[in-house]
Amino acid sequence: MSLKKSYPLASFDVHLDNFRHLSDTFRKNNDISRLINVLDENFWTLDLTNMVFHEDYDALVLTDQNQKIKWVSNGFSEMTGYTKKFALGKRPAFLQGVKTSIKVKKQIRKELKTNNTFEGSLINYKKNGEEYNCKIKILPLYNSNKKLEYFLAIEKEIPVVCQQ
16 A cells, blocks of 8 residues: 655645735735725726736826826835835826936827827836836726826836846
8 A cells, every 4th residue: 555645845835826816816806995995986997997907016006197196006115115105196207217218208108198098118216226127007097077087007017137
């Protein structure tokens, strides 16, 4: 009779993956419910819920049409080092610096003005001065009269690829 060996670390890995998935689901549900509380429910749609829920992101940033920050998710502080309180009322440009592409900044302004959307990446800076590559998807939020009121930025820190 042969006995099967148990490998507790392999078992732990399965549980850890499940825990990460549950933790991510909880975080996204929390972000969505807090954002709905900030916005009038008329701005929130099932399509937007599904989009946010299925995106891989580190932070959500809500701005008004003048790009003044109205709300940020907890992930914003984790990604940038800046507190929510510090970010409120500022424009996201405070995260930009020397290596932030002027071309990308112009492209963002142009796209938001003409299409009200943007998808791309740029170099931003954390509170400690460390640069990071930020993938951003900016979506417009319209009121019931189809007037643009807010932008929702879905942000993900992506590794900087070193070229040799």
